[in-house]
Amino acid sequence: MREVFKNPKFKLDSLLALAERLRGRPCKCDTSQSPKSGCMNWVIFVTFDDGVDWVFRSPDIAMSHMMSEESACKMLVSEAATLKYLRAHTSVPVPEVYSYSGSKDNDIGIPYILQSKVVGRALADYAWTGISLQPSGYKSPWQLLPMSDEDRHKIMSQLGDIMGRLSEIRFENIGSLFEDDHGGYFIGECLSPSFIWQWRDSLEELDRGPFSEECQYLNSLVHALSCHAKELIMAPHSFFAPIPESFDYPTRDGYIAAGRRWRDFLAVGSKPEGSKNRLDFCIAAQFLGDMIPRLTSTADGSFTLSHPDLHLGNIFVDGDFNITGIIDWGSTTSGPITELLATPTLGSSLPPTESQVVAFRSSFELRAMKISPGDWEKADGIRHFSRLVRLLSKQDYVYFKNLYETVWKFQEDGLPDPVNYGRLFHERAQQESNKKLLTELREDDDLEEEIREREKATFRYAEENGSDSLAVARKLTLMAEMNPGFVADGRLWRWIEDAVGRPEY
Incomplete structure (x- = not known):
């Protein structure tokens, strides 16, 4: 075949006839590809x-x-x-x-x-971070090509210039760009991943625009997150149990052990799809709504196009690290300029370095108008905000924490040091409206018998082989229920490895 x-x-x-007609030359297609x-x-x-x-x-x-x-x-x-x-x-x-x-x-x-x-090769072929994000002992299936800090700064400078070029074109509304029947263009509904990915296009109550005001747009993004938390699949997202990241662990075995402990923890009870986790994400959305006035830009009310999925695989370069093309513009929308100002992370879980931020911003301002310091600050917040409302991150808790501290660090009373986010959510959960919401969410929780049967099936092999995985997961679950400040992050998994060793399977 x-x-x-x-x-x-x-x-x-x-297809071949169309291509030949458009270019006026013979063509072929390798049918074995x-x-x-x-x-x-x-x-x-x-x-x-x-x-x-x-x-x-x-x-x-x-x-x-x-x-x-x-x-x-x-x-x-x-x-x-x-x-x-x-x-x-x-x-x-x-x-x-x-x-x-x-x-x-x-x-x-x-x-x-x-x-x-596009000519050139994808930036994903190069060692962008300059450090290994994999723990010791991990062997990558392919060898990344080397690049220097100078090369990275050159890329970030070019991206700043490109975003500056995008800032020169303005639209009156927020939404996606379409072509009309006469060769012109108009802004229609917003096809951002926050509105349509992960089956969000099935949520009939969402307002997808086009939007004429930034606050209207940001509030609709928050509403999308809240609706998702109430109605759609949540796995593998558990707000206070972020997915382990490889760079948090010094060895490959430690990272694998953390991943197993994390999966065991989520398998006990009804965590991702349960009412408690759904309420946590609803409360996160409430906090995001509170932050919107501090995230809106100071721009003139017009909006700019930005690429919402700018990762290493979508950027192509030549041998001298000149950007030859950027692909995958399917989710592009117009939006507040702060979305364009956010220094790209290029798909990495690590933030850009300070020198990369400087290279990006300096180049942007050479091309475009002078940006106010306040909008640069808000752009950092919008980067975290966007990752949260899209629900596409491994680290929802971490992005919320970073956003909360970015938004509120300039308030008169300052932030408590440190903020106990578990207790912060617990206090918000005590509001009557959230108690009522939790009652409604519990109507869809699995029955206790169903949960136990699922646990039995999940841990059958581990128990037959004398593993402590179920016992540890149940103890951690009890700790989480008793302590509102409990967070199952990398610190916990490393502590468990030191205390009881790695799980046996």
Whole structure:
């Protein structure tokens, strides 16, 4: 079976005919190639007789972040419009769109974008952080290419320049960009991941815009998080039990042990999908709502385009680390300028270094207007805010903590040192409205018999082999129930390893 025909509705002959007609040269497609897959699309390449490659992309619903086919096609149409707009109105390096369709009602038989191929190689091929984020003893399946601090600063400086170019184009509303029937462009509903990924497109009560005011937009993002916490799947997110990160552990075995202890802890009771965890995320949303007045920008009320998924795999460079292209603009929306000002982390769990922040900001201000110090501060907060409302982070608790301290550090009374976030949430949970909400959420909790049966099945093999995993997980669960300030983070897992050793399986 030829790999490119995995989709039975896909008509390769029609694609080749379209490409030849658009470029005026013969082309072919290697039918043995396995389509490449990202989080949203599958991709194949069309090669012309002079060696030029074009990229053919189509939504891959099975690989998408859980959304309807309709939403995936809307994103594709918006991405095509965004790329065409950027090519026409800016010098931002993006692929050129030759043809696109948001439905299967075309000669090729499926929704698609046909675009140019970016030259160079992805920045993901290089050792961006300069340090190993993996614990000792871990062997990477591939060898990353070296790059110097000078190279990293060059990349951040270029990104600052590119974001400065984006800041020069302004829109009156917040939302996604679409092309009208006359070749013009307009802002429509907001297709941000916060509104449609992880089945959020099924939440009918969400206001997805377009929005005319920043506060309206930010409040709707908070509402999206709250609705998700009440109605949609939460696993693996447990607010006070963040997912272990490899760089928190000095050895590979310690990291693996932490991951096992964390999974055991979540398997006892009904943690991610239970009412307590859902209430924690609802309370987090309430705190985020309180912070919105301190996060709104001081800009003139117009809005800028920003790339919400700027990671190493979406940035391409040449051999001298000149950025040759940025791809994957499907979730791009207009928004407050603070979203554009946030120094990119490029997908890393680690924040950018101080020198990288300076390189980004300096280059931005050379290209664009002078930014007020207050908006740079708010941009840091918006970075944490965005990660939280999207619910795509491994570290929801950490992002909340960073955001809370960023927003409130300038209040007159200052912050308590340190803030006990567990108790902070416990006190908010005592409000009558939250007591009522918890009662409603408990209606969907699993029955005790169901929980015990699931625990028995989960830990059967461990118990048969004399493991202490269930006993430790139950003790930790009891501690969490008794202590409102309990947080199951890296400090806990390292302490358990020192105290009782690693779990046996």
